[in-house]
Amino acid sequence: MRELQHSPHVPFAAHLLERKDLSEDTALFRVSPEDGALATLSTFVPGQFLQLSVPGAGEIPISPADLLTPDGTMELCVRRVGHVTDLLHKSKPGAVLGIRGPFGSGFPLREMAGKPVLLLAGGLGIVPLRSLLMYLLRQRSSYGEITLMYGAKQPKLMLFREELSALAAAGGMRLYLTVDFAPETLEGGYSCAVGLLPDLLKGFHFDAVNTYAAVCGPPPLYRCLVTDLESAGVDATRILLSLERRMRCGVGRCCHCALGQKLCCLDGPVFRASELKGIPEAL
Numbered sequence: 405m406r407e408l409q410h411s412p413h414v415p416f417a418a419h420l421l422e423r424k425d426l427s428e429d430t431a432l433f434r435v436s437p438e439d440g441a442l443a444t445l446s447t448f449v450p451g452q453f454l455q456l457s458v459p460g461a462g463e464i465p466i467s468p469a470d471l472l473t474p475d476g477t478m479e480l481c482v483r484r485v486g487h488v489t490d491l492l493h494k495s496k497p498g499a500v501l502g503i504r505g506p507f508g509s510g511f512p513l514r515e516m517a518g519k520p521v522l523l524l525a526g527g528l529g530i531v532p533l534r535s536l537l538m539y540l541l542r543q544r545s546s547y548g549e550i551t552l553m554y555g556a557k558q559p560k561l562m563l564f565r566e567e568l569s570a571l572a573a574a575g576g577m578r579l580y581l582t583v584d585f586a587p588e589t590l591e592g593g594y595s596c597a598v599g600l601l602p603d604l605l606k607g608f609h610f611d612a613v614n615t616y617a618a619v620c621g622p623p624p625l626y627r628c629l630v631t632d633l634e635s636a637g638v639d640a641t642r643i644l645l646s647l648e649r650r651m652r653c654g655v656g657r658c659c660h661c662a663l664g665q666k667l668c669c670l671d672g673p674v675f676r677a678s679e680l681k682g683i684p685e686a687l
Contacts, residue, residue, distance in 0.1 A: 415502030416441035449510030457502035526621025555601030612637030
């Protein structure tokens with residue numbers, strides 16, 4: 405008898421193994437999906453998203469913070485912003501969650517091969533870009549210079565600070581950090597600029613003609629960065645924007661993520677800036 409194919413509308417079970425608080429309202433959850441999900445999750449491309457469900461609460465779209473590990477676990481970084489995420493943050497190790505996906509389109513990794521990559525992250529936007537960064541570093545010889553520019557409101561809200569500093573110290577990437585405002589002495593001894601993320605681009609010299617720029621952050625950030633990148637010489641086809649914040653159902657049914665004639669969950673969430681020109685609500 406032919407084995408029935410698992411429906412993308414039905415979540416796989418995933419056991420919560422541990423959580424690590426990254427800030428006052430954001431935590432990193434490590435989950436172990438059931439064996440049936442591993443084949444599907446192994447196809448995850450940085451930039452795609454999952455649907456994470458909490459029994460008795462509902463479902464939310466989540467961008468994995470990294471690829472599926474060899475031992476079959478996955479990291480999900482979640483900010484507590486509503487009913488579902490509140491119950492997730494209250495969950496204890498051993499709790500059973502649900503996972504569907506991956507959905508949507510990710511970053512064009514093959515096309516980016518051999519080219520410099522500039523990652524621009526604002527706030528929680530570091531999460532979708534972390535999976536891309538980790539992939540690039542694991543395939544380091546296949547890509548050009550890797551630069552991460554990351555901005556947060558203040559030092560204590562900067563996620564993965566120790567990890568990013570260690571990666572930069574290892575020499576595989578360049579790291580530039582900035583905060584909107586900061587106390588006189590930055591806690592933990594981490595040095596960073598004080599200012600907005602676009603300020604880091606001012607006077608920054610890079611191979612704009614060949615660089616791919618990946619951007620993710622709060623809505624006001626996109627229009628400014630796209631303008632600055634294009635002014636620096638980066639072609640709009642090489643500016644990659646993650647619009648994961650617009651995700652809802654994940655399968656193109658609810659249409660809450662519509663952008664003109666496009667649906668973020670099917671056509672995105674990663675778009676080239678050139679694709680979004682003429683769609684005012686996109687950015």
